[in-house]
Amino acid sequence: MAFQYDRYIRGGKLPHIWCPGCTYGIVFKSLLRVVDTLAISKDDIALVSGIGCASRLPGYVDFNTLHTTHGRALGFATGIKMARPDKHVMVVSGDGDATAIGGNHFIHACRRNIDITVLVFNNYIYGMTGGQYSPTTPSGHMASTMPYGNVDPSFNIPELAKGAGASFVARGTAYHAAGLDKLLIEAIRHKGLSVVEIINACPTTHGRRNKFKSPTDMLLWMKDTFMPVAAFEKLPPEKTAGKFPIGVLYRKEGLPEYCETYYGLVERLKRQREGRV
Amino acid sequence: MGKIKLLQGNEACAEGALYAGCTFFGGYPITPSTEVAEYMAKRLPQIGGAFLQMEDEIAAMAAVIGGALAGKKALTATSGPGFSLKQENIGFAALTEIPCVIVNVMRGGPSTGVPTGPGQSDIMQCRWGTHGDHPVICLTPAYVQEIFSETVRAFNLAEKYRTPVIIAFDEIVGHMRERIEIPDPGVLPVQDRTKPTCPPSEYLPYDESKGDVPPMANFFEGYRYHVTGLNHGSDGFPVNASPRIHTDELRLLRKVESNRADIVRFEEYLLEDAEVAVFAYGISGRSAKTAVEAARKAGIKAGLFRPLTIWPFPEAQVAALSARVKGIVVPELSLGQIILEVDRCAKGRCRIEGIYRVDGDPINPAQILAKVKEAN
Ligand SMILES: Cc1ncc(C[n+]2csc(CCOP(=O)(O)OP(=O)(O)O)c2C)c(N)n1
Ligand code: SF4
Numbered sequence: 329m330a331f332q333y334d335r336y337i338r339g340g341k342l343p344h345i346w347c348p349g350c351t352y353g354i355v356f357k358s359l360l361r362v363v364d365t366l367a368i369s370k371d372d373i374a375l376v377s378g379i380g381c382a383s384r385l386p387g388y389v390d391f392n393t394l395h396t397t398h399g400r401a402l403g404f405a406t407g408i409k410m411a412r413p414d415k416h417v418m419v420v421s422g423d424g425d426a427t428a429i430g431g432n433h434f435i436h437a438c439r440r441n442i443d444i445t446v447l448v449f450n451n452y453i454y455g456m457t458g459g460q461y462s463p464t465t466p467s468g469h470m471a472s473t474m475p476y477g478n479v480d481p482s483f484n485i486p487e488l489a490k491g492a493g494a495s496f497v498a499r500g501t502a503y504h505a506a507g508l509d510k511l512l513i514e515a516i517r518h519k520g521l522s523v524v525e526i527i528n529a530c531p532t533t534h535g536r537r538n539k540f541k542s543p544t545d546m547l548l549w550m551k552d553t554f555m556p557v558a559a560f561e562k563l564p565p566e567k568t569a570g571k572f573p574i575g576v577l578y579r580k581e582g583l584p585e586y587c588e589t590y591y592g593l594v595e596r597l598k599r600q601r602e603g604r605v
Numbered sequence: 606m607g608k609i610k611l612l613q614g615n616e617a618c619a620e621g622a623l624y625a626g627c628t629f630f631g632g633y634p635i636t637p638s639t640e641v642a643e644y645m646a647k648r649l650p651q652i653g654g655a656f657l658q659m660e661d662e663i664a665a666m667a668a669v670i671g672g673a674l675a676g677k678k679a680l681t682a683t684s685g686p687g688f689s690l691k692q693e694n695i696g697f698a699a700l701t702e703i704p705c706v707i708v709n710v711m712r713g714g715p716s717t718g719v720p721t722g723p724g725q726s727d728i729m730q731c732r733w734g735t736h737g738d739h740p741v742i743c744l745t746p747a748y749v750q751e752i753f754s755e756t757v758r759a760f761n762l763a764e765k766y767r768t769p770v771i772i773a774f775d776e777i778v779g780h781m782r783e784r785i786e787i788p789d790p791g792v793l794p795v796q797d798r799t800k801p802t803c804p805p806s807e808y809l810p811y812d813e814s815k816g817d818v819p820p821m822a823n824f825f826e827g828y829r830y831h832v833t834g835l836n837h838g839s840d841g842f843p844v845n846a847s848p849r850i851h852t853d854e855l856r857l858l859r860k861v862e863s864n865r866a867d868i869v870r871f872e873e874y875l876l877e878d879a880e881v882a883v884f885a886y887g888i889s890g891r892s893a894k895t896a897v898e899a900a901r902k903a904g905i906k907a908g909l910f911r912p913l914t915i916w917p918f919p920e921a922q923v924a925a926l927s928a929r930v931k932g933i934v935v936p937e938l939s940l941g942q943i944i945l946e947v948d949r950c951a952k953g954r955c956r957i958e959g960i961y962r963v964d965g966d967p968i969n970p971a972q973i974l975a976k977v978k979e980a981n
């Protein structure tokens with residue numbers, strides 16, 4: 329039987345705001361399947377977002393949902409997780425939301441290794457505001473605020489997350505949707521800060537300006553550009569130009585998780601007071 | 606019998622928060638507020654609460670709202686530059702009606718200003734710092750004991766009215782040490798947010814038919830709902846170009862406006878027969894008290910109006926006062942902010958004289974006395 333998405337979608341909240349051809353809906357469905365596979369109770373999830381097209385996702389889902397200020401989702405999520413370490417806290421963010429205005433919060437959440445799953449919807453553009461360049465817009469690409477082609481160097485989000493201390497880093501794409509389910513499952517299961525960069529297409533404000541004739545072209549570009557990390561690593565360096573790996577890119581188990589460390593300290597103090605040490 | 610302690614204002618603030626049931630602190634160090642964070646950093650782990658030093662004040666404010674939404678009573682403390690950074694998320698808490706308490710230990714100057722000196726020049730920022738129309742409750746204690754009790758009251762008001770509450774005091778009272786009594790638990794009232802009793806399927810987080818302060822469900826308690834900083838309907842979902850936006854923003858203001866009798870607190874000292882009044886809060890209120898006593902000794906009928914709630918502004922009280930006295934003297938550690946409110950409420954019924962000082966020192970009683978004599 330086909331998957332029953334409406335068990336997780338809030339009644340009466342569709343249609344969503346996303347444009348025809350936007351790939352966010354593909355990721356949205358993947359997230360719902362994954363929560364179902366993991367059998368997490370809807371009551372036990374807080375889904376937090378910032379501002380942007382991606383950040384509208386929580387409104388459609390029947391969890392505890394929090395749509396915050398631009399870039400700040402991780403601050404809110406950190407507060408929620410520290411208040412209720414027993415619950416699942418997830419963040420949905422855009423490339424601008426997570427790495428421009430929210431860049432500082434992003435690296436510090438990675439450094440703390442707090443058990444939050446962060447999904448960064450990277451469409452290489454500020455979609456919601458109409459196609460201004462973001463920290464991930466490829467060099468030379470057209471954007472409404474780079475009308476002569478982008479001169480601003482870009483971030484590699486997985487490298488940024490790894491460098492900042494995230495203990496689980498993965499990349500998927502909207503084209504490789506089945507693989508995305510697997511990545512999200514691993515990310516949510518992982519104890520610690522997990523970042524999944526999800527490559528998305530914004531045909532309306534990015535594709536249109538950059539010679540993608542249709543949303544399909546953008547998905548085909550994903551198909552040609554991203555390859556499983558194992559295959560990518562076997563390629564000789566001269567063949568990797570313009571290609572990017574997908575899959576789990578970095579994982580370190582057993583690192584101290586922030587809430588565990590903090591509440592471990594609380595326990596230690598309690599034992600000391602009770603003279604049990 | 607409570608506990609007698611010798612505490613700094615900032616420490617008393619932390620003690621007040623703990624008394625009120627605060628179990629969550631999110632902050633970022635800044636002089637002259639840091640002792641609030643340091644005290645909480647020591648105490649919260651001892652009682653199983655959460656302490657977070659975030660990467661900046663923006664994140665600290667965000668974490669506090671997150672903690673509050675997950676059911677905790679949450680506090681943050683900061684000063685001028687950090688208070689500026691918190692503004693966007695203070696507005697978020699106001700619109701989403703998430704209770705929390707923000708302490709602003711006021712220092713001098715714009716920008717980095719005078720980090721170690723007292724100021725009262727953020728008082729309009731307390732009212733209008735975040736964009737858009739929004740409700741504000743702001744308390745201005747002047748004594749260490751009062752910082753304790755007003756912090757308890759700040760949490761109670763936040764919980765009762767589902768709104769952020771600001772406590773603004775200056776560096777001097779923040780750092781001054783005084784003997785205080787911490788009452789036994791139960792002596793001061795402690796209020797918790799009203800939770801819904803309806804089944805989750807019927808819950809509307811912003812249901813105006815439940816009164817101006819609809820019950821608030823915490824996350825993870827079975828009431829799955831949506832919280833957004835967009836203007837929203839009673840179900841919490843965004844609305845656009847709807848008359849509801851107007852009526853809902855009016856409701857937010859009404860939560861405070863129609864409860865002035867509960868929220869507005871002040872001290873009136875020797876005002877019954879006064880011909881000259883001093884309107885002053887915080888450290889300036891303390892100087893004013895001494896000045897008023899000196900004026901009385903000199904045969905001048907002077908009195909003091911000292912607001913403990915500065916926002917909402919004690920409009921009716923100042924209006925009535927202005928009709929009874931020849932003049933109102935307003936000393937403040939700014940170049941003239943709260944005097945604008947006094948003037949607005951006095952409507953020309955009496956003379957209004959300001960005393961302004963922003964050089965890092967407090968306004969001394971002699972300065973106030975001289976103005977009182979002038980205004981007499
Ligand atoms: C403080 C603040 N600055 C700017 C904006 C305007 N703004 C809204 S969405 C957005 C960009 C979002 O881009 P991204 O995070 O990549 O999300 P997308 O829309 O592409 O999914 C901006 C700049 C805002 N809402 N708040
Ligand atoms: S503007 Fe772009 S990102 Fe936003 S909904 Fe449309 S296609 Fe998607």
Ligand SMILES: [Mg+2]
Binds near residue numbers: 453
């Ligand atoms: Mg984007």
